Amino acid sequence: MTTENRERGTHAQNLAVNEAQQSTYPVLRRERTWGPIAFIAIASSLSAGTWLFPVGGAVAAYTPAWPGTLLMTGGMMIGTGLLLIGTVPIQAKFGVDSVTSTAPYLGVVGAKLSIVLVWLPIAAWNAILTIIMGRSVVRILARLGVVSLADADISKWGNIAGSLMLFGILLFTIGGADVLKRLEIVLAIIALIIVLIIFGMLFVKFGPSQIGAAKPLSPLPDHQQNYTTVVELMMGSAMSWWPWVGGLVRLVPSPRASLPGVLLGLGLTVPVVSAASLWSSLVANDPDPSVWMITVGGTSWGLVALILVVKANIGTIAINLFVSGVAANRIPSIQKRVRWSWNLIIMCAPVTVVVLFFGDTFMEQTPKIMAFSGLFYAPLCGIAAIDYFVLRRKNVSIRGFYDESRDAPYYYWRGINPVAFLSAMIGVGVYLLLLDPLTLEAHGPFKWISATIPTFIAASLAYYVGTKLVTIPAGRGDYERS
Amino acid sequence: MSTAPHVTENASLSSKLGDAVLEERVAQLEKSGEWPPDLTKGDWALVVVSCLVVPIICLIIAWTI
Numbered sequence: 328m329t330t331e332n333r334e335r336g337t338h339a340q341n342l343a344v345n346e347a348q349q350s351t352y353p354v355l356r357r358e359r360t361w362g363p364i365a366f367i368a369i370a371s372s373l374s375a376g377t378w379l380f381p382v383g384g385a386v387a388a389y390t391p392a393w394p395g396t397l398l399m400t401g402g403m404m405i406g407t408g409l410l411l412i413g414t415v416p417i418q419a420k421f422g423v424d425s426v427t428s429t430a431p432y433l434g435v436v437g438a439k440l441s442i443v444l445v446w447l448p449i450a451a452w453n454a455i456l457t458i459i460m461g462r463s464v465v466r467i468l469a470r471l472g473v474v475s476l477a478d479a480d481i482s483k484w485g486n487i488a489g490s491l492m493l494f495g496i497l498l499f500t501i502g503g504a505d506v507l508k509r510l511e512i513v514l515a516i517i518a519l520i521i522v523l524i525i526f527g528m529l530f531v532k533f534g535p536s537q538i539g540a541a542k543p544l545s546p547l548p549d550h551q552q553n554y555t556t557v558v559e560l561m562m563g564s565a566m567s568w569w570p571w572v573g574g575l576v577r578l579v580p581s582p583r584a585s586l587p588g589v590l591l592g593l594g595l596t597v598p599v600v601s602a603a604s605l606w607s608s609l610v611a612n613d614p615d616p617s618v619w620m621i622t623v624g625g626t627s628w629g630l631v632a633l634i635l636v637v638k639a640n641i642g643t644i645a646i647n648l649f650v651s652g653v654a655a656n657r658i659p660s661i662q663k664r665v666r667w668s669w670n671l672i673i674m675c676a677p678v679t680v681v682v683l684f685f686g687d688t689f690m691e692q693t694p695k696i697m698a699f700s701g702l703f704y705a706p707l708c709g710i711a712a713i714d715y716f717v718l719r720r721k722n723v724s725i726r727g728f729y730d731e732s733r734d735a736p737y738y739y740w741r742g743i744n745p746v747a748f749l750s751a752m753i754g755v756g757v758y759l760l761l762l763d764p765l766t767l768e769a770h771g772p773f774k775w776i777s778a779t780i781p782t783f784i785a786a787s788l789a790y791y792v793g794t795k796l797v798t799i800p801a802g803r804g805d806y807e808r809s
Numbered sequence: 810m811s812t813a814p815h816v817t818e819n820a821s822l823s824s825k826l827g828d829a830v831l832e833e834r835v836a837q838l839e840k841s842g843e844w845p846p847d848l849t850k851g852d853w854a855l856v857v858v859s860c861l862v863v864p865i866i867c868l869i870i871a872w873t874i
Contacts, residue, residue, distance in 0.1 A: 586856070
């Protein structure tokens with residue numbers, strides 16, 4: 328074989344690997360190009376996004392620094408465990424994304440409905456992160472004296488700058504998973520350095536005693552309720568990774584190789600980076616990052632923090648685009664007819680419109696988006712775990728993930744499994760009975776049992792009972808093979 | 810030339826999955842069983858320690874300080 332032929336063969340193989348990674352096809356083991364270390368870097372870079380600022384700020388309302396940091400760590404790791412058992416074993420084993428992995432329990436048509444659960448929160452977050460990133464860039468330029476703008480103009484020019492940067496990030500993402508891997512590793516290293524600088528500055532300026540002595544901003548009268556609310560906030564944050572997990576772990580060689588990235592990158596990174604926000608909010612007595620950045624450290628601190636914001640958001644938006652592009656490919660007409668680059672442009676278009684024309688209005692909705700983004704995923708994880716481990720005993724049909732014919736394994740009733748949808752609604756109902764996600768007003772035994780854990784258990788129990796009583800006797804769902 | 814059995818099987822799948830690349834890939838996976846191994850007991854022990862034991866310790870310390 329000539330060198331030219333060999334090069335052509337390698338190029339063709341690379342194209343095939345790229346196609347598999349960007350489609351909803353199952354990614355074969357040899358096509359998974361993210362090793363465990365790379366995945367830790369990618370997941371950490373994703374985690375270290377600006378979304379951690381409001382998390383730390385929210386926790387500052389309830390607890391002082393040291394208990395708050397421990398509660399954030401505990402809550403996040405419990406949530407990561409619940410998330411992990413409902414996603415990684417099936418998604419990393421079969422190389423399928425979050426949407427496709429729902430087919431065995433939602434039904435092969437029902438799985439397509441879950442595209443909404445992937446695309447909507449990711450698009451909403453991309454809009455928020457793009458706005459914050461653009462405004463941060465304009466603020467950096469203003470602080471450095473490059474531009475001179477009034478406060479009112481910062482929003483307008485920030486939104487325009489954000490949209491232009493979104494286009495730049497899009498170009499990186501078009502390069503596929505390997506380009507993304509290289510970008511994210513560099514960004515993760517920069518994030519680590521900047522976070523260390525922030526912690527260093529906090530300790531030098533205030534010291535552990537002053538940080539530890541700072542009072543929570545607006546605690547509830549009940550001590551136990553404060554603690555459980557923090558744990559719940561973190562479990563909700565962990566569950567809200569659901570749309571991302573499948574799109575990432577399918578590119579890692581095995582479930583085992585995914586574990587460090589999920590536990591350290593998606594799990595532990597969140598409380599570590601959020602701690603910087605929590606401590607700063609407490610010593611500045613204000614949860615608003617734009618206030619504490621300046622209050623805590625003046626211009627130099629603000630500049631470092633703003634650079635972190637821009638860096639963090641570039642990495643997060645790039646992964647968001649990649650994952651939403653993969654999810655959209657679950658729709659056959661998009662996968663077959665729309666090129667990867669156009670797919671990503673379509674994903675970006677509504678985000679750009681929102682950023683350019685409704686930026687301020689959209690930013691006001693951020694707390695509601697945060698509150699609802701984790702609400703639906705705990706029931707899905709509970710259902711996925713009981714379905715895969717207990718009802719199917721890890722015996723699923725790879726063909727069933729994609730087969731939409733009437734005699735397909737996961738066709739259920741017209742492609743939808745009503746038992747799963749009903750169980751998910753029961754789970755959401757249990758959550759709402761225990762906690763109002765908008766006001767965080769707790770009800771009943773919330774302070775002893777939280778909301779996410781009972782939601783997970785209720786949805787999985789309802790699914791188990793419904794499957795035993797309805798689905799299996801009706802001969803649907805391919806349970807007889809287990 | 811006779812058609813290999815798996816090729817015939819793939820052709821019949823064509824109408825079901827509606828995507829030739831996907832059909833070929835699924836057939837290949839079914840035939841080879843080329844799956845990575847499940848999490849081992851040791852892996853699950855790591856998950857239990859990270860997501861249950863460590864959090865419980867964190868919560869207890871947070872409660873007492």
